[in-house]
Amino acid sequence: MQNIQQSIRELVSQHYGQEIEPIVSRPEPQFGDVSSNVAMQLAKPLQKNPREIAEELAEMLTELDEVKDVSVAGPGFLNITLTDSVLVSMLDTHPMNSDKTVVIETNNPNPFKAMHIGHAYNAIIADTIANLIEREGNHVYRVSYHGDIGAHVGRSMYALLRYIDGDVKKLEEVSTDERNSFMSRMYAEGSRAYKEDEAAKPVIDELAKQSFTRQDPTYAHVYDTIFDWSFEEIALNMARLGNKPVEKKFLESDADARGVQIVRDHTPEVFEESDGALIFRGSDYGGFDNVFVASNGLGLYGARDVGLIALKREQYHPDISYIVTAEEQKAYFKGLLAAAAQIYPGEDGVTVNISHGTVKLSTGKMSSRTGDVIEISWLFDQIVDAMNDRGGTVRDDVAMGALRYAFLKVRVGGDVIFDVNESVSIQGNSGPYLQYAHARACSILAKSTVTIEQPTDCSFQPDERLLLRKVTEYSDVVERATQELMPHHICNYLYELSQEFNRFYEKNRVISDDRESVRLWLVETYRDTLADGLGLLGIPAPKTL
RNA sequence: GCACUCGUAGCUCAGUGGAUUAGAGCAUCUGUCUUCGGAACAGAGGGUCGUAGGUUCGAAUCCUACCGAGUGUACCA
16 A cells, blocks of 8 residues: 555655655445555645546556556546555565554552452553554553552551451462452451541551551561562463563552652652642643652552653663553543653653543443453453353463453443443354364364465455455554554454455355365465554464364 | 544444435334254335534545543553
């Protein structure tokens, strides 16, 4: 597509003396392979009828080797059909043309709390965006960031210390399977006590403060144990979600002291004092005025994020650093990033916040166990149940594909209404459907004994050409998804691609047909493209299902 | 109150300046079919693209107002 765009640009430059970027798109197959409204773009500067310009351009384009046919439609649209060999040449993978150092947070659940559905969504979006950036040729560092200190730790510790009642051995009685629900129960209990029990409040505040120092041996022991459990749980869930491992875990405790110091060093130039706290006037930058260091001298999340930016900067010297969060934090990040831009002049725009919506269940049913949050384990249980109901075998790679695809197929930014049954459905626009489509193509390839040949004469039959044409769109789709950081474009495309294959497959035999070797090549090309696309989405592409 | 996001078929969503029927999936209805994995294919019904103006040769897409939903709005993250 870029070649033809280039050709049009040159023609326009030569014949009309206009330097423009011709807009080209993919029309419906019946209209050709490429269409362009370049004549309309030229009509105004040239003071000429667009239809007339289109006719002239059509004549010139027909002369090109890569063009088979051109027609003019409507007010002056050009519909261009390319030769088959050009179509084949378009299959070449798109160039790796970027070489930046990129840091991206691909998960950030807090220890001492259960992982919920929002963590899963956040992690899947971020991991897939990381895949896209990596594909461009950039050096990507996946990192994570976790809150290991502060208020929520105090709440959990309150309930935990009461639970063990002086005997740390009691923790050993909690079996591996029960740990996650045990931890969320403890957190829920502590939270409730903080809200409802006046006497507990100061105790919890004190326990929260202790999370910074952890000097009491019993406290330290319980803390360390739950800390380890939490990270085992996080690692387990990340693997289950199909996320690639991170290179480094950053902790709030690492970032805290550093951030507080930086905020102090930049007061009053960047931050200012207000009611004893150090604040940043985010409202001047589309955010809101926010406290970074509290009046009691302790760092808040803002200060820690400043510290985290400093740590990432030292460790990786990133050209771009992505922080993927839910949209609730969008305004906060406007302020934070404006502050960071002042702390590090000339590095404005290095740190970028990508925000996404929240996940809601279509059934409206929430987790019964912990009240208001939906735990990841519960989510997987639902998927497994739905698979069982369908009578299919339950497989981890299919569950993973179902969940990732359901989350990724919607545009990043809006909310996701998650329907468990729809996600595992083998029919329709779902992960398992694509996995099935892949397995089916593999099966054909495995069955044939004929050698696969890339066609040399390049004359395809109409149905073959339709499939080939669809496959050639892949690199454009990947490019768009990468530029916009929008994985859903790939989902939509892969689904259309599979449909196109099914249409072909329905009407045309591959094995024991005269054109078997050419068609095998086509099936293989399709299969490889599908597998590559699924790979970018982090979805397994099984050979059998 | 102010700021940001969103409003497209019964439901869930693509499409965000370009046309020749505004597209998919689910759901509903009808066909094909002893298949290379039918977990398929073909087709039908279903839309004043929230409402009203405006800009443009051309608007679901841009602008304005209004209606409706969500989120944020300093010592939680």
